[in-house]
Amino acid sequence: MPKQKIYGVHNVKEAVEEIIPYLEDSGRTAHKAIYFDGWDGLAASAVLTAIAEDPPPSLKEKFTKILHIDCSRWKSRRALQRAIADELELPQRVMAAFDREDEEDDFSRVDEGSRPEVPDVTREIYQTIRYLNCLIIFHNGSDSMVDLSNFGFPQFNWFSPCTVLWTFRGRLRLNPEIKEKVDSSHLYIYKPINWYFDEDTAQLILDEATEIVKYIQHNHNITPRIAAKCISYLLWFNKMGGGTTMEYNWGTHAYNYWVCDGIIEGGQFDESWEVSAALHHQIRLEDCLFHTVNFRDDQYTEHxxxxxxxxxxxxxxxxxxxxxxxxxxxxxxxxxxxxxxxxxxxxxxxxxxxxxxxxxxxxxxxxxxxxxxxx
Structure with a gap:
């Protein structure tokens, strides 16, 4: 696949500025499917969100519609299709098709993760966007690539009126193997880091934490900075103890460690555990073992x-x-x-x-x- 390493980029704002020209490109060889891997996985979702929430005038002029589809917490292909339909604000008669299909699958005991897209909705999506020049910003939380043409979008080829910017990353998904699943038809944009805990890395971890906190209900008791410290706690012990020498069982015990250490505190005893469990539920803890951060001696070593x-x-x-x-x-x-x-x-x-x-x-x-x- 064509790969593009971006240089001199230290934060989300600078990454946005580097990616925008690829989206603006209207030439015959412009890429219609663009994958962004972030900084070895960090902050990719924050960059996509920044573009979706505050697109520059140039993108607003080029695209008649910008769709932000966040399925970083993956449920099923049907849930993805529902997210697309919500973004397009399809009429209630169309949305009702999801409820009918869900009722039938509930009766047949079809597992939620196995539920496919609804053909009637696929046709409605196609009819809605076929004449639109769309930018689709897509957070893919599944374990494989998703062909959006199966959901009603036209093929993302040289003649397509639509462009997709997407990532596998988000929720601390640092597993390096996932990026190998991006096929050769996509422009692959990335920025490696040295994983030293300098000011830039600290900010990227904070950006990742900010994205995660957005999805925690009643999140007034956990700030992005607290979540970032929880993430640093995981990465720190991976470095110091290494997953090969001690089994931390992060998937089971991370929220216990955060509360017991005092990183997460609450007004009442039960409140801190609830907040910690909510954060624990949002992070892909199975992926946190794949990277460690080389912290400087004066950071966290006292605690x-x-x-x-x-x-x-x-x-x-x-x-x-x-x-x-x-x-x-x-x-x-x-x-x-x-x-x-x-x-x-x-x-x-x-x-x-x-x-x-x-x-x-x-x-x-x-x-x-x-x-x-x-x-």
Whole structure:
């Protein structure tokens, strides 16, 4: 496929400025299907949203209609078709066809994820847009490419009046394998990053978090910055502990870690758990293991720590829990006893996970001594 690496682009605004000329192009060789991969997956959805919500005058002049179809949280092909119909504001008689098909599938016990598009609606979509010059901005949360011509759009070839800008990314979808599914007929635009936690990467993580928070109901108790810190928490421990040395079980326990560490707090006890669970539900946690961020030494190290010991643990000094730590993960490959003084200064420790330790009873005795020393 034709690939275009964009240079000198550090944020969403600059990426938008780089992509707009490809959408404006009206030449005979202009690409009608454009894929944007973001910064190794980060912030791609934020760029698409920025173009859809605030298109420049040049795009408004070129396209008679701009459709923003966000299916980053994938449900089914029928749900995608309903999103298209909503964007086109099709009449109620057409929308009723979805309800009829859903009722029939409910009766037949057809799984929601297997429900296909409705042929009558496909024809209605085609009749509505066949003479329109459309820009379709599409967030594809499925595991494969979607041929939008099956939903009523004309083929995206050189003669098509429509152009599609789309991405597989969104909701922290960092799995590098997904981009290999983009076929050769699409212009592939991308921007790799070095994954060091500098100012630019911090902003991209914040942009990703901002997109995620939009879809959390009653999100007044979680800000994009809090969500960004939760994302950084995941990426940080992937780097420090590595998914190959300790099993964090992010898919099960991430929302527990965020609350216990104190990143997410609520006015009432149950409220913080509800907010954390809502964020947990929106993120593609199965993909967060594919990238780690190289944080600088002065960022988060005072509060978070992960250690992997491969030699006699009693000879190591880096496992002491300092007074500022809130989360501590320890993997012991050489099985031996933990030092008695390990938790003597653990006043703020709220998350503790140990792997490979000799005896749980021994651990309890150490914690008991530590707690007794704090009285």
């Amino acid at each position: 978070w720590k992960s250690v992997v010991n491969t030699s006699d643990i009693e000879e190591r000094t880096d496992i002491t829990v300092s007074p500022t730590l809130t989360s501590f993960f320890l993997t012991v490959k050489y099985r031996s006893a933990l030092p008695q003084e390990m938790f003597q200064q653990s006043e703020r420790l709220r998350v503790l996970k140990l792997s490979g330790c000799t005896a749980f009873i021994h651990l309890l005795s150490i914690v008991a001594v530590a707690l007794d020393s704090l009285d």
